[in-house]
Amino acid sequence: xxxxxxxxxxxxxxxxxxxxxxxAIEEIVEKLGPLTNLPLHHASxxxxxxxxxxxxxxxxxxxxxTWGLIPYWVNTVEQQKKIWNSTLNARVETIFEKPAFRxxxxxxxxxxYVDGFYEHHHFNKNTYPFFxxxxxxxxxxxxxxxxxxxxxxxxxxxxxxxxxTTTGNGMMAKIHNNPKxxxxxxxxxLSKDMEEQWLSQNVDFEKELPALFNTDNxxxxxxxxxxxxxxxxxxxxxxxxxxxxxxxxxxxxxxNF
Numbered sequence: 001x002x003x004x005x006x007x008x009x010x011x012x013x014x015x016x017x018x019x020x021x022x023x024a025i026e027e028i029v030e031k032l033g034p035l036t037n038l039p040l041h042h043a044s045x046x047x048x049x050x051x052x053x054x055x056x057x058x059x060x061x062x063x064x065x066t067w068g069l070i071p072y073w074v075n076t077v078e079q080q081k082k083i084w085n086s087t088l089n090a091r092v093e094t095i096f097e098k099p100a101f102r103x104x105x106x107x108x109x110x111x112x113y114v115d116g117f118y119e120h121h122h123f124n125k126n127t128y129p130f131f132x133x134x135x136x137x138x139x140x141x142x143x144x145x146x147x148x149x150x151x152x153x154x155x156x157x158x159x160x161x162x163x164x165t166t167t168g169n170g171m172m173a174k175i176h177n178n179p180k181x182x183x184x185x186x187x188x189x190l191s192k193d194m195e196e197q198w199l200s201q202n203v204d205f206e207k208e209l210p211a212l213f214n215t216d217n218x219x220x221x222x223x224x225x226x227x228x229x230x231x232x233x234x235x236x237x238x239x240x241x242x243x244x245x246x247x248x249x250x251x252x253x254x255x256n257f
Contacts, residue, residue, distance in 0.1 A: 004118035045088035104145035
């Protein structure tokens with residue numbers, strides 16, 4: 001699962017800067033930046049924040065999209081609100097089978113750049129939030145699916161996306177130990193080479209996907225515990241929310257990272 005992220009405009013400009021088009025970058029900052037909810041020091045997908053994503057239609061100029069994919073076939077606002085919270089994530093194993101994601105998996109793939117994401121660890125009937133980020137402090141590229149939805153009442157277009165998840169391994173297998181789930185999960189993180197393949201329109205993606213993600217993505221992660229992200233002590237969307245907070249009761253846990 002991936003329901004909580006940290007991201008900034010600077011992180012989301014990472015891909016645009018590869019093109020070294022200063023005019024385009026300036027336009028993104030001036031025209032698109034104000035339309036987002038950035039910076040997000042901590043945001044839950046259930047609040048449906050608006051951020052920038054890079055799509056397979058234009059891999060170097062982002063669009064503004066809201067978290068929670070709305071399939072094109074949703075035809076009422078009531079249906080949209082009902083499905084929204086259940087499409088924050090899309091399991092990579094079933095994206096070509098589920099009606100909500102099938103069309104997007106084949107035709108509309110995108111990348112969300114984040115500074116890191118948060119996940120909860122379960123221990124002695126309590127939960128402890130971790131902040132996970134790249135070891136080199138660079139933004140993480142998360143595989144995602146996107147959709148264009150036409151609002152049935154006013155005809156406006158709304159872009160939305162879902163973060164693709166996969167089986168948690170290594171460090172994430174230790175952190176994400178929710179007893180209600182059959183296995184640990186984590187967002188599908190892309191190396192630089194994998195980014196280009198994810199956004200490519202020149203492959204039969206359903207056939208290429210298994211080979212693509214059986215390779216090592218070379219993304220090294222680091223993690224530390226942070227303050228509570230739910231309840232009365234939650235600090236909100238503030239810069240210090242991702243600062244390390246030590247829980248002495250976790251010292252007996254053999255997390256080793």
